[in-house]
Amino acid sequence: MDGRALFRADQPDYRTAVDQVSSFKFLGLHISSDLTWSLNSSVLIKKAQQCLYFLLSLKKAYLSPRILVNFYRCTTESILTNCISVWYGGCCVADRKALQRVENVNKDTYLLLEMDLKWVSIILQLSAVCGVSAYTSYRYVFVNENKNWTEAQSYCRETHTDLATVNNMEEMKNLNTTLKDKTTSSVWIGLNRGNTGRWLWSLADGGLYSEGEEYRNWYSGQPDNSGGIEYCVTMWNNPGKWNDDRCDKLHPFVCYDEKNSTHRYIFMNETKTWAEAQSYCREHFTDLVTVRNRTENDEIWGLSHNNDGVWIGLFNDSWQWSDQSNSSFRYWRSGPDNYGNNGQQQCAVVTEDGQWTNLTCDNKLPFVCRQNKLVLVNLTLTWKEALRYCRENYVDLVSVHSEKVQSWVKELAQKASTDHVWLGLRHTCTLNFWFWVSGESICYQNWAPGNGTRVEDCGSGERSGAVGSSGGQQWVSLPQNQQLNFICSNY
Structure with a gap:
């Protein structure tokens, strides 16, 4: 059978040459003629940044935490994980650095939103009125x-x-x-x-x-x-x-x-x-x-x-x-x-x-x-190591959300072997604010002069909060790689 007889006059003739393109999109991936992934990476980065902008806009409109979580997972999270196992391994060094930068932009938001709605409440409640609760130390x-x-x-x-x-x-x-x-x-x-x-x-x-x-x-x-x-x-x-x-x-x-x-x-x-x-x-x-x-x-x-x-x-x-x-x-x-x-x-x-x-x-x-609600751990660890230790052996790094809790922290910190003691206080350089890793709002504050109220120097990495073990025992901002004692919460 002669297939040429099936062509109609109004159909393109696929036997003729077509123009060559530098890239095309297939199943969500941007494939370049030189088979590199730079274009695909730049497109993903741009989309992720756009979605983060819309996420913050939705937050300002006071949408519910559940909506914000779903929006993040369906947009930013899905973009960053799209076929990553296929194309990330083929990225050049420059592409990987660019993706790492956007990951640094996203990681604090991801930590705030992932797994539990309490992470979203940190963003939503930055300007909220803090309630008054009865706290006991044990x-x-x-x-x-x-x-x-x-x-x-x-x-x-x-x-x-x-x-x-x-x-x-x-x-x-x-x-x-x-x-x-x-x-x-x-x-x-x-x-x-x-x-x-x-x-x-x-x-x-x-x-x-x-x-x-x-x-x-x-x-x-x-x-x-x-x-x-x-x-x-x-x-x-x-x-x-x-x-x-x-x-x-x-x-x-x-x-x-x-x-x-x-x-x-x-x-x-x-x-x-x-x-x-x-x-x-x-x-x-x-x-x-x-x-x-x-x-x-x-x-x-x-x-x-x-x-x-x-x-x-x-x-x-x-x-x-x-x-x-x-x-x-x-x-x-x-x-x-x-x-x-x-x-x-x-x-x-x-x-x-x-x-x-x-x-x-x-x-x-x-x-x-x-x-006891709080436990002083006399190990010297970085902030991330302390966070991991508390979550594996207790519940979390301590959140100081009232003057009463600060008094308990003060009593424990006096027994520390380091000059400062890690708290569950974290700073995001991207969004430029402090938050408690437990998801509670920062209502009560006890910063030492020159700490916590100005733009942080993120040149040496992320900053975390610690309390002094002597003197006025106020909070200070420190690089997270310092090794200190820390206080965990039991419940």
Whole structure:
């Protein structure tokens, strides 16, 4: 059969010569006549840069994070990965350098958007209003294994931080929430009885007292611990002098209300034991009253003229926390005199009703550990190595998003072996802003003068944030290849 008969007059004659072109596009690739990839690389670079421009424009229009993620993946990311396994290997050195430059432009955006929407929130929330949240420096972890107190202490120190410490009523509520529906038995916490008693205030608020402040107004010959069972304190009408007394006696009492700036002290003209008075004040106000000076003593005495005495928040205590904390918070079910003087070591448990009692320490019980939020790692690594270490062994490099978190960082940084300590603070030279690698906005700032607020010198590479281990412990901008200690977050 003669194929020439099939050609029509209006069809081109493919047997004739055609013009030669320098390049053509086939399946998305620009193929050059000299079989180099320079043209294809330059086209991809231009497209990627155009898409990044549109991405930032969409961000300014406050589109949702999910839309921005999808846009990035469908445009910029897909462009950069288009047939890369085929053509990148054939690129010349100049093409590879050009692609590396566009990769440097994209990498921070990619880190911000990839895998999790929280990365996008960094860009979107740069100008957002920061919320106020309650932060705690540690959390409670219930361990449903029966151990004696010493075994439980060892387990917590090896696996978490230590047995649980409770500093105030809010933390006690958190602890009870942790235990809710998890156990029907008592559980160990980190309190055991020591040998030396000391006078403590029921309200365990370090911010309420000045350093070294210890006002006392004892009646002559007091405290005398008559009969070895007087652990609580009343204020007598003598005038306003103090006396140690049995905690199970019934007296009126004075509460303290921190929320009331005009009437902080509330006299309750009903009789209760010291422990009952403490529970009542904590439930309805803040706590039993603390007396810090003569002026406060006179004011409280003026409210409570009572010849038999009124309970105040002072009590004698020989208990100590496993982590050597000086917290004076106690939540005894039957009062701080419930020490069980039977010659055996005594340790504290949280009972089924959420309050404390004491048992001999050789009982086998479940327990509650404390896990610190932040951990200082005394290895010297670059910023990227520190980031990798934290993510493999903990959760992330620390983000300092409030003054309270800064105070925790300050405490840990003082123990470092390097002059500075890495934080999870990162700078993008391309977009010229700082961000936390955890995805949280930079609301709180603590930069040292000349750091963090000016255009960074990126000539020596990317910059990262660190905190000083001494002095004012402010943040500084450092090249990421310096080797420092670092702080990781546990959760």
